[in-house]
Amino acid sequence: MKLDTTGMESAAPVWGSHNELVDGFSAAPSFELPNTTDFDGFQKEAIQMVKPAKGTTTLAFIFKEGVMVAADSRASMGGYISSQSVKKIIEINPYMLGTMAGGAADCQFWHRNLGIKCRLHELANKRRISVTGASKLLANILYSYRGMGLSVGTMIAGWDETGPGLYYVDNEGGRLKGMRFSVGSGSPYAYGVLDNGYRYDMSVEEAAELARRAIYHATFRDGASGGVASVYYVGPNGWKKLSGDDVGELHYRYYPVMPSTVEQEMAEVTGA
Amino acid sequence: MARYDRAITVFSPDGHLFQVEYALEAVRKGNAAVGVRGTDIVVLGVEKKSTAKLQDSRSVKKIVNLDNHIALACAGLKADARVLINRARIECQSHRLTVEDPVTVEYITRYIAGLQQKYTQSGGVRPFGLSTLIVGFDPYSGVPSLYQTDPSGTFSAWKANATGRNSNSIREFLEKNYKETSGQETIKLAIRALLEVVESGGKHIEVAVMTKEHGLRQLEEAEIDAIAAEIEAEKEAAEAAKKAPPKEK
Numbered sequence: 422m423k424l425d426t427t428g429m430e431s432a433a434p435v436w437g438s439h440n441e442l443v444d445g446f447s448a449a450p451s452f453e454l455p456n457t458t459d460f461d462g463f464q465k466e467a468i469q470m471v472k473p474a475k476g477t478t479t480l481a482f483i484f485k486e487g488v489m490v491a492a493d494s495r496a497s498m499g500g501y502i503s504s505q506s507v508k509k510i511i512e513i514n515p516y517m518l519g520t521m522a523g524g525a526a527d528c529q530f531w532h533r534n535l536g537i538k539c540r541l542h543e544l545a546n547k548r549r550i551s552v553t554g555a556s557k558l559l560a561n562i563l564y565s566y567r568g569m570g571l572s573v574g575t576m577i578a579g580w581d582e583t584g585p586g587l588y589y590v591d592n593e594g595g596r597l598k599g600m601r602f603s604v605g606s607g608s609p610y611a612y613g614v615l616d617n618g619y620r621y622d623m624s625v626e627e628a629a630e631l632a633r634r635a636i637y638h639a640t641f642r643d644g645a646s647g648g649v650a651s652v653y654y655v656g657p658n659g660w661k662k663l664s665g666d667d668v669g670e671l672h673y674r675y676y677p678v679m680p681s682t683v684e685q686e687m688a689e690v691t692g693a
Numbered sequence: 694m695a696r697y698d699r700a701i702t703v704f705s706p707d708g709h710l711f712q713v714e715y716a717l718e719a720v721r722k723g724n725a726a727v728g729v730r731g732t733d734i735v736v737l738g739v740e741k742k743s744t745a746k747l748q749d750s751r752s753v754k755k756i757v758n759l760d761n762h763i764a765l766a767c768a769g770l771k772a773d774a775r776v777l778i779n780r781a782r783i784e785c786q787s788h789r790l791t792v793e794d795p796v797t798v799e800y801i802t803r804y805i806a807g808l809q810q811k812y813t814q815s816g817g818v819r820p821f822g823l824s825t826l827i828v829g830f831d832p833y834s835g836v837p838s839l840y841q842t843d844p845s846g847t848f849s850a851w852k853a854n855a856t857g858r859n860s861n862s863i864r865e866f867l868e869k870n871y872k873e874t875s876g877q878e879t880i881k882l883a884i885r886a887l888l889e890v891v892e893s894g895g896k897h898i899e900v901a902v903m904t905k906e907h908g909l910r911q912l913e914e915a916e917i918d919a920i921a922a923e924i925e926a927e928k929e930a931a932e933a934a935k936k937a938p939p940k941e942k
Contacts, residue, residue, distance in 0.1 A: 546800060548833075554792035561791060582833065 463568070476645025478607030478636055479509055479520040480615060481576045481587055483600045485622045487656040488578040488585045490518050491632035493607065493640050493668070494648035496525060505648035514539055516659040517555060517579035522604040523572035523592065531573060535559050552579040552586030556596055564594025574604040580655050607639030607646035614638045625654055629663050637675065640668040712820055713813050716769075716844035719822035723768035724755075725857040727887050728826040729867070730839040731879030735828035737766040738887040738900045740858070756901040756911065760785040762830050763801055764901060764909045768857025769823030769844075777821055781805050798829040802840040802848050810846025820844045824856040830905045837905075853882075859890040884917065885924050893921050 457463045479492040492509035495502060509521040511532040517539070521528035538558050542550040550558075556577040563573060573592040580586070589597045589604065601619060603611040614635040623631065629652050636650040651665045705711060724740040739755040756766045759781050767774045784804050788796045796804075805825060813820045824843040831838065841856065842848040853871050855863035866889045867882075874882055880902060887898050900912040 545803075546797065551792070551794065554794060557791060557793055 475523045475572065475574055475605055476643075477509060477522045477605035478603065478611050478639035478643060478646040479522050479576065479605050480601075480603035480608070480611050480632060480635055481520060481578045482602070482615065482619065482628075482632070483585045483587050484620075484628050486625050486628070487580060487654060488518075488587055489628045489632045490520060490576070490578050490653040490655065490660075491636050492520055492651055493636055493646040494651065495640070495646055497645045502647070507648070508651075510651055510653055512660065513555070513577075513579075516549070516581070516655070517552065517577065518653055518655060518660050520576045520578075520604065522574040527571050527573050527592075528575060531559065531562065531571075532575070534562070535577075549581060551581040551583065552577060552588065553581075553583075553598075555579070556586075556588035556590055560590045560594055560596035563590065563592050567592070567594050576602050576604060578655055580657055580659070585655065603635070603639075605639075605646065607636075607643035610639040610642045611635040625656075625663075629654065633664065633666065633671065634675070637668050637671045641672065710813060710845070713845045716820040716822045717824075720769040720824045720844065720856060721858065721860070723770070723823070723857045725855060725859055725863060725887065725890055726755075726766045726768045726826055727853075727855040727863055727867075727883055728766065728828055728839045728841075728851070729853040729871075729874075729879055729883040729886070730828070730837050730851070732873060732875040733837065733904065734876055734879050735764075735830075735837045735839055735903045736880050736883040736900065737764060737826060737828055737903075738883045738898055739766050739768075740887065740891045741897055741899045743896065754911070755899050756909075758909050759801060759827075759829075760795060761908050762795060762832060762903075762905075763798055763827065764829060764903050765825055765827050766901075767823045767825040768860075770821070771823075773821045774823050774825075777805060777808065777823070777825070780808060795832040797831050797833075798827060798838040798840060799850075801829075802827050802842060806842040806846045806848040808846075809842060809844055813844070813846060826854065826856060828903055830903070835905050837903075853886070855886065863887065863889055880912075881920060881924060884920050888921065888924065893925070 476497045477493060477495070481488060481490040490510055494505060494507045494509060496504040496507045507525065511519040511521060511529065513519050513532055513536045519532045519535070521532070535555060535558060539550045539555050542554070559575070559577065563571060571592040573590070575590050577588045577590060578586070587599060587602065589599060589602045601615060603615060615631065618631045618634070632652050633650050640646045640650070647668055649665050650668050650671060652663045654661050654663050724742060726737070726739045729736045737756050741755070744750045744753065756764060757778055759765055759778065763785065765778060765781070781801055781804065785796050785801060788794070788800070805827070809821050812818050821844055824841060827840045827842070829838060830836065839851050839854065840848055841851055841854050853867040855867065863886050866886050870882065870885070880900065884898065884900060891897050896914065898917060900917055901909055902912060903909045
């Protein structure tokens with residue numbers, strides 16, 4: 422499938438773009454083959470290259486009051502923790518958030534690109550783009566780069582005319598609509614806590630606490646997740662950052678150190 | 694001046710694009726088309742030149758659907774219309790596919806107008822020889838709209854408009870008699886406007902009505918005849934009323 426370069430085109434149209442004029446349909450779809458000797462193995466190689474990289478925990482869920490989005494902030498390169506303070510929740514526009522899992526550069530670039538497209542849509546159509554539309558734009562772009570090694574596992578969360586919206590979009594071009602998602606190496610642990618504690622009618626504080634705890638538990642067990650647990654809330658007036666707690670501190674908040682009964686006290690040896 | 698209308702990309706010294714103006718001439722020779730916007734309904738009416746006896750009239754429908762909620766009527770070169778309509782229909786579906794939402798009337802009008810403009814600024818092609826009247830309902834707000842485009846690629850929204858033959862007289866009539874109407878009243882207004890320049894009767898006009906609930910509906914000949922008869926009766930009553938009062942004194 423032809424690469425979707427609409428995000429990277431300059432504003433001025435190419436002079437005399439005849440192919441559009443001559444035919445309403447584009448020519449029979451053909452995709453550009455990657456420049457390698459082993460085409461069949463190419464995709465497998467590309468996937469292997471990026472496999473360990475989705476070391477992260479992100480989650481999002483819809484509840485009565487809106488959408489709750491949370492993520493950790495650790496970046497790892499194999500066993501090396503390269504950063505404890507990565508912003509994994511990307512602000513696409515004042516009423517839409519995207520989460521980052523997979524290749525940091527890929528996620529950041531394509532989310533910014535999506536923000537551009539959303540803004541252009543607003544200007545052209547005098548109305549905000551829906552979460553459905555925004556997630557579809559991103560999914561179409563990622564699909565056109567399928568098999569070329571992009572690593573993106575993202576959730577698009579927002580509030581539009583139809584209410585709260587949440588979509589999961591990944592580098593395979595898949596796009597799922599849902600009420601609860603968690604993405605990353607720590608997601609199984611987060612799902613455990615999230616699915617257990619989830620109720621549709623929670624208050625904003627209850628939902629924030631659930632999100633925070635789910636991220637904390639994931640960072641506790643998953644080595645590739647850690648740092649700071651950020652929690653964002655998306656409501657009818659847009660998103661708002663609720664908290665950013667260091668998971669180490671969260672640990673002692675949830676499991677404070679109890680003074681234990683001492684069996685034998687060590688006494689100072691007099692003299693010596 | 695003759696030297697400035699060969700290649701379209703060329704302006705004349707006094708700022709004219711002659712091919713575009715010639716295209717507007719073609720529109721002026723096309724059959725009359727009128728569109729009226731009501732509060733809950735939009736009506737399109739087109740003059741029907743008498744069909745030949747052996748022609749199957751069903752194959753010459755002049756008011757077409759672009760999508761479930763958008764319809765189009767045009768005046769000018771019918772072959773050009775077919776091409777433009779096909780491109781617009783594809784765009785309506787393509788929009789549904791990429792954004793999972795139906796187009797707004799304004800979006801598809803902008804697309805058609807953009808297409809018409811492209812053909813005024815490219816080498817080796819001529820402009821489309823038609824003006825369109827596009828009607829429909831906004832899929833989100835349910836508000837009805839009427840837009841018009843022309844060969845130069847400009848477009849704007851209207852409460853009521855006409856294009857094609859004698860469009861000036863129809864527009865004058867509409868300017869004098871337009872008021873916010875709904876339902877049957879809007880249909881009557883559109884037919885009255887068209888009958889200013891067209892022979893009366895269901896045989897000579899084609900009328901289609903679009904509502905939010907039922908989409909596009911073509912009126913039957915009998916229906917049009919009935920409404921035309923109503924209009925005639927009203928006209929006569931108005932004439933009689935004008936003459937009567939002096940006698941009643």
